[in-house]
Amino acid sequence: MNLNTKxxxxxxxxxxxxxxxxxxxxxxxxxxxxxxxxxxxxFSQIKKISQIQIxxxxxxxxxxxxxxxxxxxxxxxxxxxxILKDSxxxxxxxxxxxxxxxxxxxxxxxxxxxxxxISQKYGIFIQSPEYEIVANSAPxxxxxxxxxxxxxSKQIRNIIYxxxxxxxxxxxxxxxxxxxxxxxxxxxxxxxxxxxxxxxxILCARKRLGFDELFLLxxxxxxxxxxxxxxxxxxxxxxxxxxxxxxxxxxxxxTNAQKKTTSEILKDLCLKKPMNRLLQGDVGSGxxxxxxxxxxxxxxxxxxxxxxxxxxxxxxxxFETFKKLLKNHQISIALLTSSKAEIFGLxxxxxxxxxxxxAIKLGEIxxxxxxxxxxxxxxxxxxxGLVLIxxxxxxxxxxxxxxxxxxxxxxxxxxxxxxxxxxxxxxxxFGDLDVSIIDELPxxxxxxxTKIISEKQRKKAYQFLLNQIKNGRQAFVxxxxxxxxxxxxxxxxxxxxxxxxxxxxxxPNLKIALxxxxxxxxxxxxxxxxxxNKKYQILVSTxxxxxxxxxxxxxxIMIEGAERFGLAQLHQLxxxxxRGKHQSFCLLFLEKFEAQENARLKAMEQISDGFKLADxxxxxxxxxxxxxxxxxxxxxxxxxxLGNLSAIKNARQEAEKIVLKINKYSKLKNKIKxxxxxxx
Numbered sequence: 001m002n003l004n005t006k007x008x009x010x011x012x013x014x015x016x017x018x019x020x021x022x023x024x025x026x027x028x029x030x031x032x033x034x035x036x037x038x039x040x041x042x043f044s045q046i047k048k049i050s051q052i053q054i055x056x057x058x059x060x061x062x063x064x065x066x067x068x069x070x071x072x073x074x075x076x077x078x079x080x081x082x083i084l085k086d087s088x089x090x091x092x093x094x095x096x097x098x099x100x101x102x103x104x105x106x107x108x109x110x111x112x113x114x115x116x117x118i119s120q121k122y123g124i125f126i127q128s129p130e131y132e133i134v135a136n137s138a139p140x141x142x143x144x145x146x147x148x149x150x151x152x153s154k155q156i157r158n159i160i161y162x163x164x165x166x167x168x169x170x171x172x173x174x175x176x177x178x179x180x181x182x183x184x185x186x187x188x189x190x191x192x193x194x195x196x197x198x199x200x201x202i203l204c205a206r207k208r209l210g211f212d213e214l215f216l217l218x219x220x221x222x223x224x225x226x227x228x229x230x231x232x233x234x235x236x237x238x239x240x241x242x243x244x245x246x247x248x249x250x251x252x253x254x255t256n257a258q259k260k261t262t263s264e265i266l267k268d269l270c271l272k273k274p275m276n277r278l279l280q281g282d283v284g285s286g287x288x289x290x291x292x293x294x295x296x297x298x299x300x301x302x303x304x305x306x307x308x309x310x311x312x313x314x315x316x317x318x319f320e321t322f323k324k325l326l327k328n329h330q331i332s333i334a335l336l337t338s339s340k341a342e343i344f345g346l347x348x349x350x351x352x353x354x355x356x357x358x359a360i361k362l363g364e365i366x367x368x369x370x371x372x373x374x375x376x377x378x379x380x381x382x383x384x385g386l387v388l389i390x391x392x393x394x395x396x397x398x399x400x401x402x403x404x405x406x407x408x409x410x411x412x413x414x415x416x417x418x419x420x421x422x423x424x425x426x427x428x429x430f431g432d433l434d435v436s437i438i439d440e441l442p443x444x445x446x447x448x449x450t451k452i453i454s455e456k457q458r459k460k461a462y463q464f465l466l467n468q469i470k471n472g473r474q475a476f477v478x479x480x481x482x483x484x485x486x487x488x489x490x491x492x493x494x495x496x497x498x499x500x501x502x503x504x505x506x507x508p509n510l511k512i513a514l515x516x517x518x519x520x521x522x523x524x525x526x527x528x529x530x531x532x533n534k535k536y537q538i539l540v541s542t543x544x545x546x547x548x549x550x551x552x553x554x555x556x557i558m559i560e561g562a563e564r565f566g567l568a569q570l571h572q573l574x575x576x577x578x579r580g581k582h583q584s585f586c587l588l589f590l591e592k593f594e595a596q597e598n599a600r601l602k603a604m605e606q607i608s609d610g611f612k613l614a615d616x617x618x619x620x621x622x623x624x625x626x627x628x629x630x631x632x633x634x635x636x637x638x639x640x641x642l643g644n645l646s647a648i649k650n651a652r653q654e655a656e657k658i659v660l661k662i663n664k665y666s667k668l669k670n671k672i673k674x675x676x677x678x679x680x
Contacts, residue, residue, distance in 0.1 A: 283575025
């Protein structure tokens with residue numbers, strides 16, 4: 001057997017067990033080895049039966065003085081009853097639908113049990129306790145594994161124990177790194193994480209395995225950056241007159257942060273190596289202005305720019321902004337989506353799709369803005385020098401690579417996002433990118449008044465909504481679900497379809513639209529354009545509106561089930577209002593007005609800085625939930641913590657030290673090839 005051997009080859013594992021393991025992502029022996037416990041039960045902390053605490057988890061050791069099965073006719077189940085006795089007393093143990101236990105546990109057997117003590121009118125007992133039969137070789141610390149239906153932690157543990165006896169994990173880290181970081185061997189770490197003798201074993205194993213995850217992540221990024229910097233890109237020289245003219249046409253001053261990030265980008269464009277930069281900016285911080293300046297400079301250097309957005313609505317908004325900012329320049333701009341083809345800056349404004357594509361191919365268009373239509377097979381570019389991708393995490397790696405490959409040389413790449421990302425995640429996730437941050441909002445931007453609303457305050461909140469609409473404003477109502485029944489924790493009110501029907505009855509004189517992700521693209525775009533043109537007063541939607549919807553007349557957003565969203569996402573949703581001259585409001589409705597959730601969401605009332613909220617969110621919820629990292633395939637960290645900046649920096653330093661001599665370490669090179677991150 002080797003690490004790639006399928007689990008079906010392991011003695012005692014049949015097709016049914018293999019299918020159960022597959023649901024946990026376990027198909028090979030290697031998958032088994034890396035299926036780590038999520039917690040441990042320390043059977044060394046044993047209490048006497050006389051010391052038990054009702055309602056709490058207790059670990060007891062004693063002899064079974066009786067055990068038998070009985071049938072409950074009322075519930076149609078089999079019940080196993082046992083009595084456990086130690087020197088201080090005895091207690092009843094109860095298991096449901098596990099009649100086979102009488103074969104495993106005999107009268108007189110010495111066992112250790114762990115479970116919650118329950119007190120009812122029938123007496124005190126432990127319900128469904130976990131147990132270990134006492135033997136000289138029995139471990140005192142028991143790993144508890146992530147599970148799926150119809151397979152127990154004990155089953156997985158026993159399978160892993162059998163495999164550990166017959167397999168050794170080969171080392172891939174260079175000895176120099178193992179020594180400098182004071183790490184144990186990989187084989188030892190894997191064995192200790194599954195079979196620890198004490199808490200020190202667990203700490204040593206986690207230190208090694210956590211370092212591996214961060215080191216490989218950073219080494220992959222360092223190698224990607226090194227490879228990127230060997231490529232040749234077009235030199236796009238800065239054009240001070242063009243920049244000054246754009247800035248002069250603005251009806252406001254650039255913030256210091258906008259000036260700084262613009263300078264960083266323009267310096268990159270002057271170099272022979274391609275820019276590979278991430279531009280982060282809070283909602284409304286002015287990323288589009290920076291992107292416009294960079295695109296205009298590229299046009300003055302006779303290079304085309306492409307800006308790809310995830311939605312047609314957002315692409316159209318960028319098109320309108322670019323037109324407004326570049327109206328006094330001799331620069332041609334085109335919009336190309338699945339349903340639209342428009343042009344600005346040339347004599348003809350209406351144009352056929354085929355003619356527009358021909359004009360782009362011939363180099364008659366300087367800046368092309370659109371959706372995935374920009375990467376269709378028949379799209380050809382004349383001299384593509386700058387690629388801009390907005391809300392880059394919304395695209396898959398193939399889509400981003402396809403756009404890059406449309407150029408005849410390596411174009412400069414600028415990725416943009418309004419999702420605030422903490423410094424630790426920047427280093428961990430985007431180690432191959434240079435990062436620019438617009439961390440300053442324009443001075444004239446009004447603070448959005450944010451309030452947590454209890455169910456008792458709902459009527460008052462609806463009246464406030466009506467008053468806003470009477471004053472000519474519009475409103476968003478956001479729900480976490482599309483339809484009821486998707487999650488049993490929610491009631492109907494959290495479903496957008498139900499909420500839409502309810503508000504139609506509540507406000508029969510208002511025009512209320514419905515929007516969610518399952519609608520066809522054409523239908524969604526029409527609803528958004530109609531809402532922007534004030535054909536509707538309220539838009540009831542899921543979180544699909546969180547990206548790039550710019551409607552200045554909307555002054556209020558009501559978010560149902562706010563506790564189900566992370567702070568970063570709530571901040572994104574809040575950014576859909578406050579984009580005009582009117583004072584705007586964000587009302588957070590809680591499903592359950594609990595003290596803990598109230599305290600978490602209080603941060604939304606008090607903090608308007610997206611990066612501060614992102615830091616809080618990272619500590620409370622972890623990166624996978626916030627940024628969809630685990631789901632979108634950026635990485636699969638099981639041990640390492642992305643909030644640990646010193647650990648990430650440490651791994652980065654080791655990666656940078658070894659990258660120049662990577663060819664000496666064939667095992668490490670092969671390990672790197674196993675890792676695929678879905679990023680440019």
